[in-house]
Amino acid sequence: MTDQWVSFSRRGMADLVHLKGEIDLANANDIGRVIVAHTTAANAVLIDLTAVSFLDSAGVRLLDYIVGDLDDRGKPIRLVVGERGAARMTLQLCAFRADLLATDLERAATDLGG
Amino acid sequence: MSESGVPDVTSELRLPWDDDPEDLYEHAPCGYLTTLPDGTIVRVNETFLTWTGYSRADLIGHRRFRDLLTPGDQIYHETHYAPLLMMQGEVHEIALEVVGADRRRLPTLVNSVLERGPTGAPRIIRTMVFNATERRGYERELLAARRAAESSEQRVRVLQQIVADLAAAPTEAEVAEAVLRAPEPAFQAASSSIYLIDPERDLLVAVASTDPTTGNWDDMPCSSTRAVAEVARRGDLHVIGTLAEAEAHFPDLAESMRRSERRSVVLLPLTTGPADEQGGVAVLGVLAFSFRDERTLTDGELRVIRLLGQQAGQALDRARLYDDARRREERSEFLARTTRALDEEHRLLQRARRLVERVVPEIADWALVRLQVGPAGLVEHHGGPAPDPARLGARTAEAIETAAPVFAIDGDGLGCTVLPLIVRGRVLGTLAVRMAPDRRGAEAERLFLVDLADRVALACENARLYEQERAIARTLQRSLLAADVPGADPRFVVETHYQAAAQDMEVGGDWYDAFLITANKLAVVVGDVVGRGIEAATTMGQLRSAIRALASAENGPARLLEGLDRFCDRVDSARMSTVVYAEVDLLSSEVTYACAGHLPPLLHEPAGSPQYLLDARSAPIGSRAGDRRRVEHRMRLAAGSRLLLYTDGLIERRTRPIDRGFEILAREYARLRDAPLKGLTAGLADTLVGRDHSDDVCLLCLTLGTEERLERSIGADPVQIALLRADMRGWLAGHGVDTECLNAVLLACSEAVANSIEHGYAHDPFGVVDVAATISAGTVEIRVSDRGRWRGPGNDVARGRGLQLIYESMDDVAFDRAGDGTMVIMRRHRGEPS
Numbered sequence: 012m013t014d015q016w017v018s019f020s021r022r023g024m025a026d027l028v029h030l031k032g033e034i035d036l037a038n039a040n041d042i043g044r045v046i047v048a049h050t051t052a053a054n055a056v057l058i059d060l061t062a063v064s065f066l067d068s069a070g071v072r073l074l075d076y077i078v079g080d081l082d083d084r085g086k087p088i089r090l091v092v093g094e095r096g097a098a099r100m101t102l103q104l105c106a107f108r109a110d111l112l113a114t115d116l117e118r119a120a121t122d123l124g125g
Numbered sequence: 126m127s128e129s130g131v132p133d134v135t136s137e138l139r140l141p142w143d144d145d146p147e148d149l150y151e152h153a154p155c156g157y158l159t160t161l162p163d164g165t166i167v168r169v170n171e172t173f174l175t176w177t178g179y180s181r182a183d184l185i186g187h188r189r190f191r192d193l194l195t196p197g198d199q200i201y202h203e204t205h206y207a208p209l210l211m212m213q214g215e216v217h218e219i220a221l222e223v224v225g226a227d228r229r230r231l232p233t234l235v236n237s238v239l240e241r242g243p244t245g246a247p248r249i250i251r252t253m254v255f256n257a258t259e260r261r262g263y264e265r266e267l268l269a270a271r272r273a274a275e276s277s278e279q280r281v282r283v284l285q286q287i288v289a290d291l292a293a294a295p296t297e298a299e300v301a302e303a304v305l306r307a308p309e310p311a312f313q314a315a316s317s318s319i320y321l322i323d324p325e326r327d328l329l330v331a332v333a334s335t336d337p338t339t340g341n342w343d344d345m346p347c348s349s350t351r352a353v354a355e356v357a358r359r360g361d362l363h364v365i366g367t368l369a370e371a372e373a374h375f376p377d378l379a380e381s382m383r384r385s386e387r388r389s390v391v392l393l394p395l396t397t398g399p400a401d402e403q404g405g406v407a408v409l410g411v412l413a414f415s416f417r418d419e420r421t422l423t424d425g426e427l428r429v430i431r432l433l434g435q436q437a438g439q440a441l442d443r444a445r446l447y448d449d450a451r452r453r454e455e456r457s458e459f460l461a462r463t464t465r466a467l468d469e470e471h472r473l474l475q476r477a478r479r480l481v482e483r484v485v486p487e488i489a490d491w492a493l494v495r496l497q498v499g500p501a502g503l504v505e506h507h508g509g510p511a512p513d514p515a516r517l518g519a520r521t522a523e524a525i526e527t528a529a530p531v532f533a534i535d536g537d538g539l540g541c542t543v544l545p546l547i548v549r550g551r552v553l554g555t556l557a558v559r560m561a562p563d564r565r566g567a568e569a570e571r572l573f574l575v576d577l578a579d580r581v582a583l584a585c586e587n588a589r590l591y592e593q594e595r596a597i598a599r600t601l602q603r604s605l606l607a608a609d610v611p612g613a614d615p616r617f618v619v620e621t622h623y624q625a626a627a628q629d630m631e632v633g634g635d636w637y638d639a640f641l642i643t644a645n646k647l648a649v650v651v652g653d654v655v656g657r658g659i660e661a662a663t664t665m666g667q668l669r670s671a672i673r674a675l676a677s678a679e680n681g682p683a684r685l686l687e688g689l690d691r692f693c694d695r696v697d698s699a700r701m702s703t704v705v706y707a708e709v710d711l712l713s714s715e716v717t718y719a720c721a722g723h724l725p726p727l728l729h730e731p732a733g734s735p736q737y738l739l740d741a742r743s744a745p746i747g748s749r750a751g752d753r754r755r756v757e758h759r760m761r762l763a764a765g766s767r768l769l770l771y772t773d774g775l776i777e778r779r780t781r782p783i784d785r786g787f788e789i790l791a792r793e794y795a796r797l798r799d800a801p802l803k804g805l806t807a808g809l810a811d812t813l814v815g816r817d818h819s820d821d822v823c824l825l826c827l828t829l830g831t832e833e834r835l836e837r838s839i840g841a842d843p844v845q846i847a848l849l850r851a852d853m854r855g856w857l858a859g860h861g862v863d864t865e866c867l868n869a870v871l872l873a874c875s876e877a878v879a880n881s882i883e884h885g886y887a888h889d890p891f892g893v894v895d896v897a898a899t900i901s902a903g904t905v906e907i908r909v910s911d912r913g914r915w916r917g918p919g920n921d922v923a924r925g926r927g928l929q930l931i932y933e934s935m936d937d938v939a940f941d942r943a944g945d946g947t948m949v950i951m952r953r954h955r956g957e958p959s
Contacts, residue, residue, distance in 0.1 A: 033847050033850065035843070035846055035847060035875060035879070036843040036846060036875075036879040036882070036883065037842075037843035037844045037846060037847060065847075065850065065868075065871065065872075065875070067872060067875045067876055067879060067927075067930070068876055068879070068926045068927040068929075068930050069879065071926060071930075072926065095864075095865075096868075097868045097871075097872070100865070100868050100869065100872070100934075101872060101930065104872075104929075104930055104933040104934060105926060105929070105930065105933075
């Protein structure tokens with residue numbers, strides 16, 4: 012049901028989550044559930060938001076939850092956003108920590124030790 | 126005599142007929158008794174004493190006449206004789222048995238006269254007794270003869286009834302039943318049983334018995350040494366009169382006779398003709414009947430018994446032929462009905478389902494069809510209980526490997542026949558059936574099953590091919606329809622929808638297309654090819670390509686249709702297709718359209734109600750009878766106009782006139798005026814057609830130009846926010862708003878709408894959120910209003926974040942809670958025009 016917005020792969024030791032399309036109030040909860048189900052045992056998580064064309068506060072809430080969860084477990088996480096774009100704008104407006112955001116997937120993966 | 130000197134005895138002499146009365150009395154040729162009214166003997170003659178062996182002293186004064194009679198006659202004497210005598214004064218020829226001194230019985234006929242005294246009171250009774258021994262013997266013979274005649278008649282009647290029953294018995298079972306009933310009434314047999322020969326299995330089968338506790342009740346091979354089998358082989362009547370005889374010849378029979386306390390047994394072969402006719406006489410079974418006592422059968426009875434054997438044999442023979450014919454008829458009827466029923470379904474799964482539902486319960490109690498199609502195969506079963514899967518699997522594998530049926534055999538533990546479904550030498554799958562074990566006709570049954578498998582295989586193969594063609598046609602159609610519709614041009618938006626028929630119909634020939642002829646000229650088209658299936662899909666693809674090839678900056682719609690008419694000369698399957706085609710000049714907002722036999726487009730301009738465009742009409746493509754003078758019509762459209770092209774499936778219903786369909790479409794289209802364009806065509810199809818529709822539906826909606834003011838109303842459903850965003854994105858882009866500003870406005874607008882839905886309408890799923898957007902050279906203004914309950918920012922972190930995003934992304938934000946709801950007014954300054 013959420014396949015059109017979310018898919019998964021691995022990059023080194025990190026679990027890679029690909030998000031695409033518009034993430035808003037209508038689908039954020041479902042997407043969040045799928046991501047959590049896939050990443051509970053992950054050692055590191057990379058969330059690729061470069062293909063996200065819209066992200067609202069519900070999407071922010073979802074990312075915030077996932078980041079908090081991984082932080083609690085001491086597992087590293089990076090959110091990969093483009094140089095510009097809707098996702099970057101929303102996350103910056105919400106003042107997400109700069110250390111969470113990355114612009115390059117490869118570099119982020121390397122940072123995580125993948 | 127005296128003259129001869131012989132001593133003269135004249136004085137003594139009497140004439141021979143001159144009887145001495147006393148002597149006459151004593152020695153008369155009949156007995157005389159004189160009794161008192163109470164029956165006490167007072168006088169008796171010598172004749173009576175001689176007959177009965179009594180002395181005079183035994184009787185006179187000691188015995189009553191009644192006392193000399195048998196007990197039965199004593200009663201008769203009291204109830205009939207004596208009353209009759211008292212009333213009438215005399216009785217005649219009463220048959221009574223007198224018991225002699227030696228207890229021997231003497232049959233007599235008796236006449237009595239009652240003598241009365243002067244006062245009329247009874248005085249004495251005089252009784253004359255005739256010896257009726259001879260007469261009684263004669264009577265007995267008569268009686269025996271009559272009884273014999275009666276019994277013969279009874280036998281004949283029973284047999285006549287049996288013969289009549291046999292003639293009326295249409296099935297083997299009923300013949301057996303009728304034969305079985307004969308021996309008891311006809312020969313007073315104690316019980317009877319019938320055995321029938323099954324030639325295919327070489328078995329003698331115990332079919333029925335009036336007392337199944339007698340005899341050995343197992344089926345036996347025809348070669349068995351048991352008496353029944355022996356008689357069946359010999360083919361002639363056997364009467365086993367005594368247990369000793371049975372022991373001498375048929376030990377098994379003797380054993381069961383002892384057990385069931387029988388003394389005589391008759392074993393009668395049921396033959397198709399008289400036993401003396403050699404050759405051509407077949408034994409079809411054996412009728413066995415038995416007696417509790419030793420029974421000797423007369424020649425007449427034996428003749429009748431033989432006749433019964435022949436009659437029954439012939440009836441059996443006839444019934445078997447009749448059974449076979451009827452079974453064949455039933456089976457062929459079943460095959461015909463099944464074939465017809467399968468033909469009614471086109472899809473493979475449904476055919477398989479229908480097959481097992483026909484087979485069970487009509488010919489089997491469980492059936493399973495397994496087809497080797499697709500990655501997972503297809504399995505349908507019906508009835509139960511399901512047999513052991515491992516054994517069935519082994520048998521199925523065998524049937525597939527040998528490509529030959531594996532028939533059920535008695536006692537194989539599975540009872541299932543597995544038939545390979547073979548088409549053109551390839552095993553398509555298997556049909557497994559479990560049928561009730563059949564007593565007879567196994568060979569015919571096998572032929573029937575093979576025939577059934579052939580038909581099923583063909584039906585399944587046809588359905589598979591249909592399925593394949595359907596999938597190809599569907600894929601072809603999808604690939605053609607999914608081809609990229611031009612977008613990302615702020616001057617227009619095209620929204621399309623295709624909905625396939627729900628009722629398992631073949632792919633239809635409906636299609637839509639939109640493409641840019643030049644940078645500033647857009648073509649939109651909706652058409653409908655005659656027919657269904659892969660051919661229609663192919664033709665549709667060809668027409669679509671032809672239109673793309675024919676469209677040019679110079680031609681225009683009418684010339685294009687003329688080109689399509691010529692195209693039909695080469696592609697005849699395109700003939701009578703209908704097409705609506707429009708070209709839009711994106712610079713001047715002029716639309717030129719033409720309708721070739723197609724339903725008129727529906728135009729909704731920003732002001733006013735929807736209008737059907739009824740100009741520029743001509744006949745379908747390639748029509749021979751219709752008006753093929755192709756015409757076109759040109760008109761200018763206001764910015765924000767929506768033009769709807771569609772196929773007949775959207776409005777045509779068998780249950781209503783087409784005018785009504787047009788009305789409903791126009792009304793619904795008007796109602797959706799403020800709905801976001803994205804999802805509009807799907808929404809229309811959903812409202813007008815619903816899920817259960819028998820035809821394909823194809824829609825294309827073109828929105829031209831950019832509205833000065835965007836006004837949308839959406840339901841309180843989060844899913845609708847994305848639809849609104851799509852419209853607003855197009856509208857903002859159409860007004861040349863730069864990306865950063867555009868993203869910021871979209872975010873703020875989405876948050877404001879989400880806020881209304883999540884909080885204002887938390888308890889009202891039917892709430893409506895209105896959005897209005899205006900734009901000027903320097904500012905974008907968005908107003909989002911609801912009529913729900915206002916709740917301040919409060920402590921809700923998520924809600925706080927949404928509001929924060931609105932504030933962050935817009936320059937001015939104001940909340941107006943003056944009315945019965947909340948309005949958010951948001952402004953953002955536009956950046957440098959890009």
